[in-house]
Amino acid sequence: MDATPGIPPAVTEETGPFWAAAREGRLVVEQCASCGAESFPPRGICRSCRGRTMVHAEITGRGTVYSLTVNHQRWLPGLQVPYAIVLVEFPGHPGVRVAGRLRGCPPEEAAIGMTVDIGFEPGPGGFAIPSFVAAP
Amino acid sequence: MGTDLLERRAVISGVGQSAIGRRVERSGLQLTLDAVLAAVEDAGLTLDDIDGLAMFPGGGAANLPGYANGNLYEVQDALRITTTWRQGIIEGMALPFYGPAMAVATGQARHVVVWRTVKEGSAARAAGGRPAYGAGKPVAEGPLAWLLPIGMLSPVCQVAPYAARYMHEYGVTREQLAWIPVTQRAHAALNPDAVYRSALTVDDYLAARMISTPMCLYDCDVPADGATAIVVSAAGTAPALRAPVRIEAMAGVVEGRPSWEQWEDMGRVGHGAARAMWARTGLRPGDVDVAQLYDGFTIEAVWWLEAMGFCGTGEAGAFVEGGERIALDGELPLNTWGGQLSGGRLHAAFGHTAEAVRQLRGEAGARQVRGAEVAAVTNVGGLEAGAALLTRWN
């Protein structure tokens, strides 16, 4: 798969583990060592109890599309359009919503409520970006 | 509630604008000076009266070409103004007059000029279309780090999922929402300074190309060049002012996650700010004569129609359908200058505030709403949110 053109992320102390795991095809979020709540995007502090000790937890189940858009505008040279962007939530993981591309179905078939598998694809700057896969 | 409210100690005394258009061949600094000088004169003041300066955005904000102009240091130097209060804001402005009103209400300054200058029309032309984020920086920082790498390369893509979710939850259609840009275009036809003034129909809207579903070209505001300046004065100076306007109530509450993609309930935006604003006044939604509601995109005007209580949640489609209610002679004339959708993306409710002031003074020309005594002004909605009522002086 060719890398998706775009702007690569700045990697920080908080976000480094996410992008490193993405390269391995894994979706990790922060989890509080005190109360167990999950937070995303990573802030280095629990959004539930404000504990400062965070570990990383992998999310493996299927997700549900909360909302989406199909982009038709070629914002950058070489950008292939149209493409669907989905905002995905995960049953049993409150506080986690992840934005990513959608593949595995034509963009116009993307719909709120559809079930997706976690995935990644080559993105700008050598990063792996979230790329959810329409579940059969 | 009452006269001890901080915003009652401030008035909006002047508004001024530069030439506005898709492309104005002047620098951002010259456009800014045009607007500032016009606003000070409009207030009935001279530059020597000005002791506070503010702008949005401060610093080197935003990774969007043409977005930030009219540097505060350069403007202050050019005008030889001594300031006792200054503010250049990136986050947390709420409304253009919010910070300046606090400054004059607390005695830190007597007359503050705040401006917003955009050159996004020229930037769009240079880019061959509405520019993407990121043209100025090679990497996506902060909140944009989660958006730009996956292809959410414009505010259009960031806001589109709100429209999709809203329409899904409440069964609102594009045929209904079309009436917002269509009606505002009819208003723009009466505004000589609007960027687009030719007639727009629902059929035109439905035939327009998609930018990012469900938002088409006419759901997006028009990148423009232009500057807007607003003078905010201490209420005690009113006898020396030409035509002040009262700030009846204002609020800038942000509740929920201040993030485009993490906002929890994308079907409801702006309700916290609106609720806090209504708690500061005895006026009710039915008292509003004219509404200048932020419309960077059609859906943002929808948020505010509902958050402000002009209609119920999920009811904006039915409210705007047919356009009668939001027309100049309707129950709630909406964005009477054309809004950002047709008047130009003057941004951050600067154009909306200028129009509200003109309407309350009876200086809105062919688009004047008869007997306008109470105007609503709102800004953005989610990660930034501001809501206010302005009222006629007498």
Ligand SMILES: [Zn+2]
């Ligand atoms: Zn915790």
